[in-house]
Each structure stands twice: as C-alpha cells, then as structure tokens.
Amino acid sequence: DQQVKQNSPSLSVQEGRISILNCDYTNSMFDYFLWYKKYPAEGPTFLISISSIKDKNEDGRFTVFLNKSAKHLSLHIVPSQPGDSAVYFCAAIPPNTGNQFYFGTGTSLTVIP
Amino acid sequence: ETGVTQSPTHLIKTRGQQVTLRCSSQSGHNTVSWYQQALGQGPQFIFQYYREEENGRGNFPPRFSGLQFPNYSSELNVNALELDDSALYLCASSPKTPGGTEAFFGQGTRLTVV
Numbered sequence: 616d617q618q619v620k621q622n623s624p625s626l627s628v629q630e631g632r633i634s635i636l637n638c639d640y641t642n643s644m645f646d647y648f649l650w651y652k653k654y655p656a657e658g659p660t661f662l663i664s665i666s667s668i669k670d671k672n673e674d675g676r677f678t679v680f681l682n683k684s685a686k687h688l689s690l691h692i693v694p695s696q697p698g699d700s701a702v703y704f705c706a707a708i709p710p711n712t713g714n715q716f717y718f719g720t721g722t723s724l725t726v727i728p
Numbered sequence: 729e730t731g732v733t734q735s736p737t738h739l740i741k742t743r744g745q746q747v748t749l750r751c752s753s754q755s756g757h758n759t760v761s762w763y764q765q766a767l768g769q770g771p772q773f774i775f776q777y778y779r780e781e782e783n784g785r786g787n788f789p790p791r792f793s794g795l796q797f798p799n800y801s802s803e804l805n806v807n808a809l810e811l812d813d814s815a816l817y818l819c820a821s822s823p824k825t826p827g828g829t830e831a832f833f834g835q836g837t838r839l840t841v842v
Contacts, residue, residue, distance in 0.1 A: 619770070649830060658732070658818055658833030659771070704770055713759055714822045714831045715784050718770030 618642045619707050621719035629727050634692040636722050638705035641686065645707035649716070650679060650690045653702045662703075663690070695726045732821050734834035741809050741841050749804040749837045751819030759783070760802040761831065762794060763818040771818055777802055778824055806839075814841045 620639045628634045636650075646667040651659035665672040665679045665688070672679050678691045692699055702723045706716040733752045741747050753760050759778045763771035773786035777796035791807040800821070806813055816838050820831035 621770075647829075651833075656835070658734075658820075658835045661830035661832070664830060712784055713776055713778065713824060714761060714820070714829060715773050715776055715786075716761075716763075716771070716820075716831070717773070718763075720768070720770045 616641075617720070618645075619705060619717045619719040621703075621705060621722050623722050624720070625723045625725070627725045627727060628695045630697055631694045634690075634695045634699065634724055634726070636690040636692075636703050636705075636724065638688045638690075638719050639686060640688075640707050640717075642707070642709065642717075643683075643686065644709050645717070646710045647708040648679070648681060648688050649706045649708075650677075651704045651706060651718075652699075653704060653721070659704060692724075695724075697726045697728050700724055700726050732819060732832050732834035734817075734819050734837050736837060737835065738838045739840070741839065743809055743811060743841055745809050746805065746807045747809060747839060749806075749817050749819075749839070751802045751804070751821075751834055753800045753802065753819075753821035754832050757821035757823050757832070758800050759822050759824045760796055760800065761820045761822070762802070762804045763820065764788075764813075765816040765818060765836070766812075767815070774804070809841045811841050814839060 649664040650662040653659040761776040762774040765771040775785040816836045822831040
C-alpha cells in the first residue's frame with residue numbers, strides 16, 4: 616500500500632511565481648519528512664526537511680508546511696526559477712527506523728521562462 | 729569529501745541471471761540503504777545496512793540480498809532475475825542517528841532485464 620502519496624504527477628508554473636507541491640500520508644507514526652529533487656540521470660538530492668514537532672521550516676526560497684491533523688505536507692518555492700524544473704519526491708520516516716524512507720510517486724515541476 | 733558512487737551505471741541482464749550492484753558510501757557515513765525505483769514510481773525501500781548488519785527490510789523477496797563491508801561500502805545482489813526487476817536501483821548513505829536525517833543518494837544503476 617502507498618503510505619505516501621503525491622496526487623499531482625505534474626505541475627507547470629511561470630518563472631517568478633509560486634510553486635506549491637503537495638503530499639499526503641496515511642501513517643500517523645511518521646515523525647520526519649523530507650523533500651528531494653531529482654534531475655534525469657541523477658540521484659535524488661536533498662532539498663528540505665521537517666520534524667513532526669514543527670509545522671513550518673524555511674530555507675531560502677523553499678518552505679515546507681506540515682499539517683499533522685490532515686496528514687498533509689506541502690513544499691512552496693518562491694520565486695520559481697527555470698532551474699527548479701525537476702521531479703520532486705516527498706518522503707517520510709517512521710520513528711526508530713534509521714533512514715528507511717517511504718517515498719511518494721513524485722511530481723514533475725516545469726518552470727516556464 | 730567524496731559523495732555516494734554506484735557502479736555500474738547501466739546493466740543489461742537476461743531473465744534468470746544473477747546481478748551484483750555496488751555502492752560506495754559517503755565518507756563518515758556508516759548506514760547504507762538500497763531502493764528500487766520502477767518507471768513512473770517513487771523509490772521503494774529494499775533494505776538497510778548499519779555496521780555490516782541488515783537493519784530493516786522492505787517488502788522484497790529473499791532473492792534480493794545485500795552485504796556491507798568494513799569500509800561501509802555495500803553490494804546489492806539479485807538472484808533469478810525477473811523482467812519486473814528492471815528498474816533504477818539507488819543507494820543512499822547516511823550517518824546513523826536516533827531521529828531522521830537526510831540521506832545522500834548515488835546516481836543509481838539502471839538495470840534492464842530482457
């Protein structure tokens with residue numbers, strides 16, 4: 616069963632506007648969440664993370680929001696740049712499992728110049 | 729500081745054969761995880777090694793096995809290859825911590841089973 620879901624396979628945004636990528640999860644035991652970005656022919660690269668004790672974490676143009684009651688997290692990119700075009704995966708980690716990630720299926724973001 | 733490197737980058741095997749994929753972890757990282765990413769899907773956790781011992785396993789059959797060496801590099805072995813094993817295999821290394829932390833991924837090995 617898919618415990619982490621990204622229901623939007625793709626998203627197109629104009630350069631300079633906000634990109635919002637969404638992720639839902641079903642396991643309330645997850646206590647750490649991450650976003651990874653993946654370019655073709657490369658491995659995923661870490662973008663930003665958030666612990667379940669927080670509801671927001673910001674790093675430059677990237678902000679992750681966590682709504683535990685809704686089991687929902689989102690990644691906001693402001694302003695979006697053409698170099699942000701990639702596939703974005705959200706991932707979740709249950710407690711006491713090291714780094715055994717549960718990944719979503721990914722959202723392909725295209726930023727249009 | 730060297731990153732995570734995987735070899736080979738591409739591989740074609742015949743159904744029923746065996747394959748070994750290799751991963752060198754990032755310097756200072758003692759935990760290595762392996763993931764399978766089928767086309768159009770997110771990476772699926774196969775197993776994790778910590779200090780040469782298996783430390784968790786996903787929903788994969790026993791023909792998927794692994795090793796971790798004293799220098800923390802790792803191998804993924806798949807026996808009796810099936811067509812559905814065609815995928816990108818990703819290795820990730822991380823320092824072992826009580827809570828979550830980001831893992832660093834290699835570029836992956838693209839396995840095609842024909």
